[in-house]
Amino acid sequence: MKELSNSVCIVGVDESDEVGKQPDVSQLSLHLQASLNAIADAGLKVSDVDGIFTAGQHSPATLGEALGVNPRYVDGTSVGGCSFIIMVGHALLALHHGLCDVALISHGESGRSGTGVTRGRDTSLSGQYEMPYGFGGAPTYFGMITNRHMHEYGTTLEDWAKVAVSTRAWAGLNPKAMFRDPITVQDVLDSRPMFYPFNLLNICLVTDAGGAVVLTRADRAQDCAKKPVYVRGAGEGTDHVLVTEMEELPLSVATRNSGKKAFEMAGVSHGDFDHIMLYDAFTSGPPIMLESLGFCEPGEGCSFFDAGKSDPGGSLPINTNGGGLSYTHSGMYGIFPIIEAVRQQRGECGDRQVPGASLSLVNGMGGMLSAAGTIVLSNQK
Amino acid sequence: MELKRPLPTPRTPEAKPYWDGLKEGKLMIPKCNDCGHVHFYPRIVCPSCHSRNIGWTQASGKGKLYSFEIAHRSLNPAFKIEAPYILAMIELEEGPRMMSNLINIDPDPAVVKCDMPVEIVFEKQNDDVTIALFQPAS
Numbered sequence: 001m002k003e004l005s006n007s008v009c010i011v012g013v014d015e016s017d018e019v020g021k022q023p024d025v026s027q028l029s030l031h032l033q034a035s036l037n038a039i040a041d042a043g044l045k046v047s048d049v050d051g052i053f054t055a056g057q058h059s060p061a062t063l064g065e066a067l068g069v070n071p072r073y074v075d076g077t078s079v080g081g082c083s084f085i086i087m088v089g090h091a092l093l094a095l096h097h098g099l100c101d102v103a104l105i106s107h108g109e110s111g112r113s114g115t116g117v118t119r120g121r122d123t124s125l126s127g128q129y130e131m132p133y134g135f136g137g138a139p140t141y142f143g144m145i146t147n148r149h150m151h152e153y154g155t156t157l158e159d160w161a162k163v164a165v166s167t168r169a170w171a172g173l174n175p176k177a178m179f180r181d182p183i184t185v186q187d188v189l190d191s192r193p194m195f196y197p198f199n200l201l202n203i204c205l206v207t208d209a210g211g212a213v214v215l216t217r218a219d220r221a222q223d224c225a226k227k228p229v230y231v232r233g234a235g236e237g238t239d240h241v242l243v244t245e246m247e248e249l250p251l252s253v254a255t256r257n258s259g260k261k262a263f264e265m266a267g268v269s270h271g272d273f274d275h276i277m278l279y280d281a282f283t284s285g286p287p288i289m290l291e292s293l294g295f296c297e298p299g300e301g302c303s304f305f306d307a308g309k310s311d312p313g314g315s316l317p318i319n320t321n322g323g324g325l326s327y328t329h330s331g332m333y334g335i336f337p338i339i340e341a342v343r344q345q346r347g348e349c350g351d352r353q354v355p356g357a358s359l360s361l362v363n364g365m366g367g368m369l370s371a372a373g374t375i376v377l378s379n380q381k
Numbered sequence: 382m383e384l385k386r387p388l389p390t391p392r393t394p395e396a397k398p399y400w401d402g403l404k405e406g407k408l409m410i411p412k413c414n415d416c417g418h419v420h421f422y423p424r425i426v427c428p429s430c431h432s433r434n435i436g437w438t439q440a441s442g443k444g445k446l447y448s449f450e451i452a453h454r455s456l457n458p459a460f461k462i463e464a465p466y467i468l469a470m471i472e473l474e475e476g477p478r479m480m481s482n483l484i485n486i487d488p489d490p491a492v493v494k495c496d497m498p499v500e501i502v503f504e505k506q507n508d509d510v511t512i513a514l515f516q517p518a519s
């Protein structure tokens with residue numbers, strides 16, 4: 001596994017032309033904008049791409065057809081929003097073994113406007129065992145995990161609110177973020193009740209957005225337009241799909257397994273990171289992910305969001321793009337924390353740049369902590 | 382009468398004893414004939430020992446409220462019970478967990494508590510379908 005570490009680099013990243021409210025851009029166009037932008041960011045041509053990775057409604061074949069590429073390698077792993085993080089590991093393998101030379105991972109989702117979207121998802125289990133009781137929609141499930149955490153560890157609504165406050169402070173420094181005005185813990189507690197323990201400000205945005213990432217082998221990466229960012233480690237895991245099947249509600253086995261594998265490949269441990277990106281569909285997600293990854297004891301994850309820690313200028317910056325909570329969240333958010341980590345490692349982040357960032361963690365979930373992907377990124381080998 | 386809830390869809394062949402049991406006022410759940418593990422939702426393989434030798438057992442209908450949410454709205458237009466209502470994850474005393482609603486209690490986090498004891502309430506939807514709801518144990 002060690003020989004995989006640093007063998008591949010991320011050489012291109014970008015979003016669709018704009019993110020947020022994009023009613024006049026179809027879902028496929030969000031994909032294509034992001035893909036073309038990321039390929040250009042790498043200083044490569046569309047015709048260089050020979051590996052296509054995507055999840056969601058459009059298959060890699062659709063994307064290849066639209067781009068005019070006949071890929072040598074395709075991957076349509078679809079285990080929720082973290083699929084794109086997992087695909088970095090899959091691309092690493094394919095590139096390392098020469099099954100493709102330039103890998104494109106693409107996301108596009110008209111999550112807010114539904115432009116160019118056909119509805120339809122697998123409800124074979126939820127339709128039978130959950131929907132008769134009013135379940136349906138991520139908040140109706142993730143609140144279960146969150147409330148059990150509160151019961152077992154005494155976590156409070158104020159604790160979760162700190163995550164929203166810190167993340168919003170970062171969004172204030174990101175011109176692309178949808179919501180940029182600072183908020184307080186009290187604002188979160190006073191926002192509209194949705195699904196206790198969640199108020200509106202505990203829940204991510206719903207936007208239209210695309211994002212893409214381009215990878216190639218480390219030798220070729222030196223010739224690309226931007227400073228290469230090394231994939232030092234990658235790991236994945238799945239656990240349950242229905243929340244009732246989750247072994248220990250407040251902790252994620254999938255997250256733990258994905259982190260262990262990625263850290264092992266990278267040869268790093270928890271204290272080495274100076275920048276962290278976590279999938280924040282809900283305020284409770286990042287603390288639970290930190291606990292599941294072993295950054296702290298179960299129940300202590302919220303302490304990472306105390307003032308002066310995760311926020312701008314803090315000792316361990318977390319979700320520096322403003323997160324799914326305040327920057328953008330199209331549905332399958334996982335591509336965006338990768339893009340932000342790469343930009344931080346390149347030093348491109350302007351006002352929100354983490355000074356001297358040299359090791360980023362990206363961890364995300366699919367479904368309700370059902371699946372997880374972890375990658376370790378660095379501007380140095 | 383207009384239905385207030387979406388009916389369970391699609392009901393699968395492997396779950397027939399569960400749905401048939403509810404119609405008769407019994408909570409039937411799958412039990413592995415080889416290792417004794419009880420699981421839910423119904424499936425043709427034991428998630429503990431991976432045997433296909435699955436039988437059925439009648440659960441007591443007692444358990445605890447493992448976790449819950451208080452819903453102030455519905456994200457599913459077919460679900461027409463007036464908010465607020467309680468989304469409940471029940472842990473049966475036999476072990477497995479299932480989703481349901483907790484009824485006959487004020488939907489207020491000051492009174493609804495994780496691990497409170499609960500018992501089953503059978504609620505008929507139509508001649509074909511009865512579902513399992515739960516209320517605080519008497």
Ligand SMILES: [Zn+2]
Nearest residue numbers: 413416427430
């Ligand atoms: Zn068994």
